[in-house]
Amino acid sequence: MQKQQQTKLITFPAAWTWLMDEAVTQLVKTHYSPRESWKNKPFGKEDARFFFKGIEELSEFFTEERPKGMPAYFQHPKFRSAYILYFLPLQAAKFISLFQMHASAFEAAWEHAKKSGVLRIADLGSGPGTASLAALLMFLERSTRTGEEIPKIVLEWIDTNRNSLEDGRVLVEQLSESFSRLRNRVEIRTHVAPWWKAPLLIEGKTSLLLLGHVLNESSGPSPLREDDRANWIDLWSGLFAMAEGGGTLIVDLAARRTSQLLSRFRDEWISSRIFENDRRIWGPCLHAKACPLADGRDWCHFSVPTEIPGMWFREFSKGLGSERQWLKFSYLWIASKDFPAPSPDSRARRVISDPLGKGKTADILICEPEKPGRIRTKPQGAAPIYRGEIIRVPKK
Numbered sequence: 001m002q003k004q005q006q007t008k009l010i011t012f013p014a015a016w017t018w019l020m021d022e023a024v025t026q027l028v029k030t031h032y033s034p035r036e037s038w039k040n041k042p043f044g045k046e047d048a049r050f051f052f053k054g055i056e057e058l059s060e061f062f063t064e065e066r067p068k069g070m071p072a073y074f075q076h077p078k079f080r081s082a083y084i085l086y087f088l089p090l091q092a093a094k095f096i097s098l099f100q101m102h103a104s105a106f107e108a109a110w111e112h113a114k115k116s117g118v119l120r121i122a123d124l125g126s127g128p129g130t131a132s133l134a135a136l137l138m139f140l141e142r143s144t145r146t147g148e149e150i151p152k153i154v155l156e157w158i159d160t161n162r163n164s165l166e167d168g169r170v171l172v173e174q175l176s177e178s179f180s181r182l183r184n185r186v187e188i189r190t191h192v193a194p195w196w197k198a199p200l201l202i203e204g205k206t207s208l209l210l211l212g213h214v215l216n217e218s219s220g221p222s223p224l225r226e227d228d229r230a231n232w233i234d235l236w237s238g239l240f241a242m243a244e245g246g247g248t249l250i251v252d253l254a255a256r257r258t259s260q261l262l263s264r265f266r267d268e269w270i271s272s273r274i275f276e277n278d279r280r281i282w283g284p285c286l287h288a289k290a291c292p293l294a295d296g297r298d299w300c301h302f303s304v305p306t307e308i309p310g311m312w313f314r315e316f317s318k319g320l321g322s323e324r325q326w327l328k329f330s331y332l333w334i335a336s337k338d339f340p341a342p343s344p345d346s347r348a349r350r351v352i353s354d355p356l357g358k359g360k361t362a363d364i365l366i367c368e369p370e371k372p373g374r375i376r377t378k379p380q381g382a383a384p385i386y387r388g389e390i391i392r393v394p395k396k
């Protein structure tokens, strides 16, 4: 059995550290300092101590599974500032990681923008624009590397919290003013509304449609309630029709309830034929039959080894008890009709568990329709195979 795709460390774009250590901290300092006299000085240890209290509290709310009746935490400045300082880099790193794992899907967004003349990114439940900022950093990096000009970018953000949208606007404006390749190229349109109004609010097609960490809080219309099913079908048909180019990327918690919700959505999209046959999934699925992890004890989630750059992120991670070495998430990346994902090799399988057991040989679970497959791996001396990797199974 061979590995076809191995987990790689992500490479962070060059502008990452500036954005997180300078722009983010400056925004928090200017908008959220409790005293006027603090506002015009650089962010320092004293600020870190003050804002860390909110980070600690928010991280308790954000346990693996969000509590039922999650409070509207973004209404409170303490939690907005905490989110921007610590969770924005954490969640943005997940997007960067996926943009690199599925580089062809990300490239499809660029290709689409070159043809249409505008790179429109819809970011639903955008908060302070986390997912869009990750995309901007990657497009900036791409342009610096290749010398190709960045097309006009339109960011369409939808969120129920106006303050958070405005914080994100400041960050994007600073980013685009500070890097000449982005200067005067980025327009932001904010909409204070539930994310499922997107088909009514956004005009034109998107090169990339992103939903980051919103479904776990607010999944919107449901296919599982009979009286809501038609709304759900209308909504997702509308979103997929809008999402050209790089398609639709949904990233969410690695927790069971959220991940199984995504798996159920995926199965329902397929069975209700919201996907045309020529539209495929960039990842993680390598088949279009029933998901084996839509219920039961296991769920489809991934852990990517990483070291997130930035001195303040490191400081806050240490304060929370450990330096972050893994990014954990569930995701689904649905291809657009105009840029379908390639057909996977029929013997390729996504690994959906870490090695089970520590002996000389270990079993792993692999993604097969309806029920996970289980195979023995690790002949002596071979590297272990981890969750998320793609292997090629022997011919039957």
Ligand SMILES: C[S@@+](CC[C@H](N)C(=O)[O-])C[C@H]1O[C@@H](n2cnc3c(N)ncnc32)[C@H](O)[C@@H]1O
Pocket: 074, 087, 088, 091, 092, 124, 125, 126, 127, 128, 129, 130, 131, 158, 159, 160, 161, 164, 193, 194, 195, 196, 211, 212, 213, 214, 217, 218
């Ligand atoms: C955990 S934050 C995620 C923010 C950002 N997308 C990210 O990945 O960092 C969840 C966001 O969803 C927003 N939200 C919650 N329910 C919503 C709804 N029904 N419609 C739009 N936004 C919603 C919240 O205001 C918050 O900004």
